[in-house]
Amino acid sequence: MAANFWTSSHSKQLLDPEDVDVVPAKDRERGVTPVEFRLVKIHMSFHIWRLAQQVKVRQRVIATAITYFRRVYTRKSMTEYDPRLVAPACLYLASKVEESTVQARLLVFYIKKMCGSDDKYRFEIKDILEMEMKLLEALDYYLVVYHPYRPLLQLLQDAGITDLTQFAWGLVNDTYKMDLILIYPPYMIALACIYIASVLKDKDTTSWFEELRVDMNIVKNISMEILDFYDTYKIDPQRGLQEDKIIPVMNKLPSKA
Amino acid sequence: MGDGRGGGSNRPAWLQQYELVGKIGEGTYGLVFLARLKPTHPQAAGRRGSPIAIKKFKQSKEGDGVSPTAIREIMLLREINHENVVKLVNVHINHADMSLYLAFDYAEHDLYEVIRHHREKLNLSINQYTVKSLLWQLLNGLNYLHSNWIIHRDLKPSNILVMGEGEEHGIIKIADFGLARIYQAPLKPLSDNGVVVTIWYRAPELLLGAKHYTSAVDMWAVGCIFAELLTLKPLFQGVEAKATPNPFQLDQLDKIFKVLGHPTVEKWPTLANLPCWQNDQQHIQGHKYENTGLHTIVHLPQKGPAFDLLSRMLEYDPRKRITAAQALEHEYFRMDPLPGRNALVPSQPGEKIVTYPVRPVDTSTDFEGTTSLQPTQPPSGNGPPGGQPVPRQIPRQMQQPMGGMQRMPPGANMGAFGAAPQAGMVGMNPGNIPMQRGAGGQSHPHQLRRKADQGMGMQNPGYPQQKRRF
Incomplete structure (x- = not known):
């Protein structure tokens, strides 16, 4: 399993693109549109990211947490599973799975620090622990997740373009603002990031890609999705979505506060 | 899997599908129960009254949520599937008291009890066929785990279950994955989360403070278990120095060196780099151990295949130690x-x-x-023969070395009953990765090298010469 993506639960759970972005019925009733549904997921991915910077966990833990977060909302509604709580609980669970456990009280502390003015984001330790159990159920206890990072490094090495590492790595990070990890095998996402990086940095990788014998249509489709994403959202990588864009959407979702 | 509805109630709905028989084990993590699926439950179809072992995890500590041990066990067992590995059949959550339950197919025996029965009740060694079959199945399960980059880290007789009468009678199931981990790209040095493996079965590189150990630690434990199956006595019964953060265990090393002789840098080049060897605060380097001879302890001819296999498992240098895949191909398993x-x-x-x-x-x-x-009282119709006193659990635990990680053996008391596919599906996936060269998707740099030496074991279709036995 660890050796082999193809026999893993991750591989078996890959979804068709059209099955990923379906707004759950309960959220639709509250007037959440597909565009808004996506916005919340982007916004909360940033939230997880920022929280992770505070508690200092590795990239891999963040990536696993966001993958859990996105997986949950292919099955559960935001109305029933408050994303403001699901997000830190995903980070909490991912930190255990990736063997760098972050204490729940630390998360609670930093959430307060980050979102002090907004009570809707504040939770107690107990809330996180309860949500951790609900997450385990919602994820059907499948916890192993593969990421594009390792194949990325290996492929860059193989292509002899390790000077693109930093740029391509950043692209991979940004793919977690999207649902790609639920749809494509991680190495295909890595290839798409290499493809974009080499085009933008004027590296000729055509023959290298040809030799790989991968389906270039898929690689190009993923690349287009990534570029579309940048075009559509023009997100400030530090600050995330603009408040006036996201607050009205978040207000459609119930909160315990 | 799972159905944790029932929040607020003390008897969650999922509990209704089981008939509790009683408690069969206890550890620091919680309790283990024997239960039976009620015939009315949909999952019971075709497996009427199947015995199930249910491991209940307590909250590890106030405010810490689900114990990382439970998370690790669920994470691994949810991905793996092999005839010689316990089968996790269900996970349940009781939201009311935040407890977590893992349900396994039940195994009636384990190697600890099998060995003990021969030693204390029968006063008779285990027959050769049984020793060899147990060892082969253990290696077969371990080969599957290792080729999937999982190190068990806590192999000992009580963690190796054997199925009782029924469809899978006499089949081994490796259990208790609470310490197991994936060793591909570790986030932290493996040694960081506490010293592992019960001291008697602990490999010398661990005792000398190795930071990045490998699947070879499991093979050392298998060697110790092999010897124990032959002699009915633990091979190296060191006394653990407790309450020390230092992995160094002088008495255990002393017991090993007395039998296998003094380790040398010639035989084990990386020995010189191991922290506890370098510091050598106990002056082990200067001590001269005579090689008393493993063969005299296990009563095996030195030239025979059984002894050859055993000594390759107990090779000091983890890089030279035989792998599970290689062991399965050993001559010992091709002989009558x-x-x-x-x-x-x-x-x-x-x-x-x-x-x-x-x-x-x-x-x-x-x-x-x-x-x-x-x-x-014993459950009706299920009592131990010979009217043995029933709860032997407590003395048994006390006999067990606890290792540095405060664990109880009965994690142990889990078993699998479902028919699992054989080793064929494991590991590599040629043909599946649509890439012909370079990094095949997710592979680790070391994986390519290992592919070669594991290839044979992987394709092992099952038991050697199955026809004779099935």
């Missing part, structure tokens, strides 16, 4: 008696069939762990 699927029942006519005692059940404890006042 050949290993078979039912390790407990030899097929040769005239061989005496040993009846092993069933696991004692404490029927006075309920799922909450509350003990009722009624006297302990």
Whole structure:
């Protein structure tokens, strides 16, 4: 399993693109549109990211947490599973799975620090622990997740373009603002990031890609999705979505506060 | 899997599908129960009254949520599937008290009890066929784990279950994955989360403070278990120095060196880099150990294949130690008696069939762990033969070395019953990765190298010469 993506639960759970972005019925009733549904997921991915910077966990833990977060909302509604709580609980669970456990009280502390003015984001330790159990159920206890990072490094090495590492790595990070990890095998996402990086940095990788014998249509489709994403959202990588864009959407979702 | 609805209630709905028989084990993580699926439950179809072992995890500490041990066990067992590995059949959550339950197919025996029965009750060694079959199946399960980059880290007789009468009679199931981990790209040095492996089965590189150990630590443990199956006594019974953060265990090393001789840098080049060897605060380097000879302890001819295999498992240098895949190909398994699927029942006519005692059940404890006042009794029709006193659990635990990680053996008391596919599906996936060269998707740099030496074991279709045994 660890050796082999193809026999893993991750591989078996890959979804068709059209099955990923379906707004759950309960959220639709509250007037959440597909565009808004996506916005919340982007916004909360940033939230997880920022929280992770505070508690200092590795990239891999963040990536696993966001993958859990996105997986949950292919099955559960935001109305029933408050994303403001699901997000830190995903980070909490991912930190255990990736063997760098972050204490729940630390998360609670930093959430307060980050979102002090907004009570809707504040939770107690107990809330996180309860949500951790609900997450385990919602994820059907499948916890192993593969990421594009390792194949990325290996492929860059193989292509002899390790000077693109930093740029391509950043692209991979940004793919977690999207649902790609639920749809494509991680190495295909890595290839798409290499493809974009080499085009933008004027590296000729055509023959290298040809030799790989991968389906270039898929690689190009993923690349287009990534570029579309940048075009559509023009997100400030530090600050995330603009408040006036996201607050009205978040207000459609119930909160315990 | 799972159905944790029932928040607020103390008897969650999922509990209704089981009939509790009683408690069969206890550890720091929680309790283990024996239960049966009620025939009315949909999952019970075709497996009427199947015995299930339910491991209940307590909250590890106030404010820490689900114990990382439970998370690790769920994470690994949810991905793996092999005839010689316990089968996780369900996970349940009781939201009311935040407890977590793992349900496994139940195994009636384990190697600890099998060995003990021979030593204390029969006063008779385990027959060759059974030893060989147990060892082969253990290696087969371990080969599957290792080729999937999982190190068990806590192999010992009580963690190796053997199925009782039924479809899978005499089949080994490796259990207790609470310490197991994936060793591909570790986030932290493996040694960071505490010293592992019960001290008697702990590999010398661990005892000398190796930071990045490998699957070879499991093979050392298998060697110790092999010897124990032969002699009915633990091979290296060191006394653990407790309450030390230092992995160094002088007495255990002393026991090993006395049998296998003094390790040398010539035989084990990386020895010089191991922290505890370098510091050598106990002056082990200067001590001269005579090689008393492993063969005299295990009573095996030095030139025979059994001894050859055992000494390759107990090779000091972890890089030279035999791998599970290599061991499965060893001559020992190609000689009479050949290993078979039912390790407990030899097929040769005239061989005496040993009846092993069933696991004692404490029927006075309920799922909450509350003990009722009624006297302990064996479950009806399931009592141990010979009227053995029933709860042997406590003395048994006390005999067990606890290792540095405060664990109890009965994690142990889990078993699998479902028919799992054979090793064929494991590991590599040629043909599946649509890339012909370079980094095949997710592979680790070391993986490419290992592919070659694991290839054979991987394709092992099952037991050698199956026809004779099945």
